[in-house]
Amino acid sequence: MNLENPVIAIIGAGAVGGYYGARLAHAGYQVHFHMRSDASHVRQSGIKIQSKDGDFSLPPDRIRAHEHPATMPKADLIVVTLKTTANNQLPELLQPIVKDDSAILTLQNGLGNEELLAENFGAHRVLGGMAFVCINRLAPGHISHTDHGMIQLAEFSTPQGDSPRARRIAEIFSKSNVHCATIPNLIYGRWEKLLWNIPFNGLGALLDLSTDRLINSEPGLYLVRQLMADVQTAAASLGVRFPPDLIQKKIDYTRTMGPYKTSTQIDRHKNRPFELDAIWGKPLTAAKRAAAATPALEILYNNLLLIDPGSKFP
Amino acid sequence: MNLENPVIAIIGAGAVGGYYGARLAHAGYQVHFHMRSDASHVRQSGIKIQSKDGDFSLPPDRIRAHEHPATMPKADLIVVTLKTTANNQLPELLQPIVKDDSAILTLQNGLGNEELLAENFGAHRVLGGMAFVCINRLAPGHISHTDHGMIQLAEFSTPQGDSPRARRIAEIFSKSNVHCATIPNLIYGRWEKLLWNIPFNGLGALLDLSTDRLINSEPGLYLVRQLMADVQTAAASLGVRFPPDLIQKKIDYTRTMGPYKTSTQIDRHKNRPFELDAIWGKPLTAAKRAAAATPALEILYNNLLLIDPGSKFP
Numbered sequence: 204m205n206l207e208n209p210v211i212a213i214i215g216a217g218a219v220g221g222y223y224g225a226r227l228a229h230a231g232y233q234v235h236f237h238m239r240s241d242a243s244h245v246r247q248s249g250i251k252i253q254s255k256d257g258d259f260s261l262p263p264d265r266i267r268a269h270e271h272p273a274t275m276p277k278a279d280l281i282v283v284t285l286k287t288t289a290n291n292q293l294p295e296l297l298q299p300i301v302k303d304d305s306a307i308l309t310l311q312n313g314l315g316n317e318e319l320l321a322e323n324f325g326a327h328r329v330l331g332g333m334a335f336v337c338i339n340r341l342a343p344g345h346i347s348h349t350d351h352g353m354i355q356l357a358e359f360s361t362p363q364g365d366s367p368r369a370r371r372i373a374e375i376f377s378k379s380n381v382h383c384a385t386i387p388n389l390i391y392g393r394w395e396k397l398l399w400n401i402p403f404n405g406l407g408a409l410l411d412l413s414t415d416r417l418i419n420s421e422p423g424l425y426l427v428r429q430l431m432a433d434v435q436t437a438a439a440s441l442g443v444r445f446p447p448d449l450i451q452k453k454i455d456y457t458r459t460m461g462p463y464k465t466s467t468q469i470d471r472h473k474n475r476p477f478e479l480d481a482i483w484g485k486p487l488t489a490a491k492r493a494a495a496a497t498p499a500l501e502i503l504y505n506n507l508l509l510i511d512p513g514s515k516f517p
Numbered sequence: 518m519n520l521e522n523p524v525i526a527i528i529g530a531g532a533v534g535g536y537y538g539a540r541l542a543h544a545g546y547q548v549h550f551h552m553r554s555d556a557s558h559v560r561q562s563g564i565k566i567q568s569k570d571g572d573f574s575l576p577p578d579r580i581r582a583h584e585h586p587a588t589m590p591k592a593d594l595i596v597v598t599l600k601t602t603a604n605n606q607l608p609e610l611l612q613p614i615v616k617d618d619s620a621i622l623t624l625q626n627g628l629g630n631e632e633l634l635a636e637n638f639g640a641h642r643v644l645g646g647m648a649f650v651c652i653n654r655l656a657p658g659h660i661s662h663t664d665h666g667m668i669q670l671a672e673f674s675t676p677q678g679d680s681p682r683a684r685r686i687a688e689i690f691s692k693s694n695v696h697c698a699t700i701p702n703l704i705y706g707r708w709e710k711l712l713w714n715i716p717f718n719g720l721g722a723l724l725d726l727s728t729d730r731l732i733n734s735e736p737g738l739y740l741v742r743q744l745m746a747d748v749q750t751a752a753a754s755l756g757v758r759f760p761p762d763l764i765q766k767k768i769d770y771t772r773t774m775g776p777y778k779t780s781t782q783i784d785r786h787k788n789r790p791f792e793l794d795a796i797w798g799k800p801l802t803a804a805k806r807a808a809a810a811t812p813a814l815e816i817l818y819n820n821l822l823l824i825d826p827g828s829k830f831p
Contacts, residue, residue: 409820410824412823416830417823420823422818422820422822422823422830423823423830425815425819426819426823429816498813499812499816502812502813504736505737505739505740506736508734508736509724509726509730509737509740516736
């Protein structure tokens with residue numbers, strides 16, 4: 204695997220993949236973007252990033268955008284930012300660009316993504332990453348990065364999340380002005396991210412409220428805390444222990460964001476399927492299997508099932 | 518009190534008061550309607566009722582519609598169907614028409630209405646009634662009664678809900694083609710009604726789903742049952758015991774309704790305040806005071822607080 208001068212592929216480059224891919228390309232790495240609908244626009248007009256860490260643009264001649272990975276070279280580092288609702292396409296999308304020593308890093312939401320990649324391409328190839336970031340796509344090729352931005356990543360198949368490869372990938376991001384670090388335990392990272400996504404993506408979509416509206420009202424904070432307590436219970440039932448102040452830290456972290464609309468709130472606006480199974484379904488199933496009682500999560504999941512344009516119920 | 522040839526006043530005649538008042542007037546009783554916005558329309562064009570128990574109309578010359586009860590005579594029977602969100606106006610509205618022997622029957626939703634009337638006009642005057650009915654207002658003076666219709670009523674201030682006066686009022690409704698019966702215990706009746714209103718009005722507004730969509734899907738039924746179990750727990754903590762098959766009966770009763778939109782779902786469509794305190798707030802407070810755990814009710818209440826146009830949060 205060439206991680207000195209890597210060929211990088213971003214699979215499913217929407218807001219998150221577009222932003223991080225643009226950071227990597229801006230730093231001089233060879234980045235190939237797989238974009239479903241924006242590829243031709245981006246080839247013509249480039250990518251524009253508004254970022255709290257500095258605005259920048261990539262002109263058309265510095266963009267390698269592909270409608271399908273079939274036109275890409277084999278990649279040293281494959282970063283998966285595909286929406287989990289399209290995961291059934293993932294094996295077919297990755298097939299053309301995976302080589303013997305490719306590293307596959309999924310930055311997708313929720314649970315189950317590393318397992319899917321491991322089943323299809325071998326666990327040894329897979330790393331998981333959590334992007335703690337506020338990003339929205341404003342228009343084709345136009346992305347707004349309003350807050351945070353850190354990526355934490357870890358190996359999937361080893362007891363330690365850390366590895367030389369993982370550290371090298373973190374370094375590539377760090378050199379691209381993305382704060383990135385390896386963490387010792389991927390499962391912990393996944394549940395820490397869920398501690399935020401489960402309440403804010405869920406309530407944001409259910410109530411059509413941005414994060415500030417949830418965090419700055421008594422009933423919003425009540426609901427957020429009930430859900431965070433359930434996520435803590437679920438995580439603990441799987442052996443993942445949060446530090447005692449983590450919930451308060453996540454609430455404080457949210458206060459800095461301003462009026463942020465989560466991707467699921469935007470999905471609801473645009474009548475697009477929610478990432479229901481990855482963010483709420485699989486965590487709830489894991490909690491139930493471990494006999495953990497998570498009533499607020501179960502109620503939220505059932506509420507979302509009834510409004511998710513991607514479920515069979517609405 | 519003249520309940521042989523009574524003067525009847527309907528205070529806050531919307532869909533429910535318009536329908537029952539029209540039934541009474543159609544049967545020949547002297548009925549005065551207090552209507553906020555529809556009075557002049559109704560004086561000009563009358564009232565049209567589409568009802569599963571038989572359509573009928575009241576021509577303008579048989580309608581006594583008033584913008585304010587100040588123009589009404591003193592009433593023998595005052596039927597209150599005012600939306601509970603306007604309860605702060607109730608004392609002033611009733612003042613002109615209450616006489617020494619008036620009976621005041623509230624058919625309003627939720628808890629606290631009898632108490633408010635008792636504080637202002639004396640407990641001995643007050644009766645409570647539950648209207649189990651599917652009614653919507655289609656247009657000014659045009660009401661659709663699609664299912665059910667029974668009124669249960671009881672005295673507020675005596676240990677027995679039943680009384681000669683209560684039976685006489687039930688007879689007046691019965692003679693007007695409204696199935697009506699006295700019940701032995703008002704508190705029981707209130708909680709039985711809440712067993713339906715809490716889930717269906719609440720979820721209907723939160724999810725913008727009609728009753729059939731809630732009852733005919735697995736997640737909808739899950740949420741309904743969780744909430745009904747909480748209402749049962751709350752009622753039991755106050756000494757009100759439901760028969761073991763009541764929840765199933767309420768679900769079966771809902772199946773007959775077809776795609777019914779509750780008043781709170783319609784409130785949400787029209788951006789009008791929800792009856793939040795009467796239907797959810799007061800029952801939750803009562804449950805908490807009795808140390809009953811009702812997590813689904815508490816979550817629903819907090820969700821509704823965040824979307825109710827009448828609360829301070831949205």
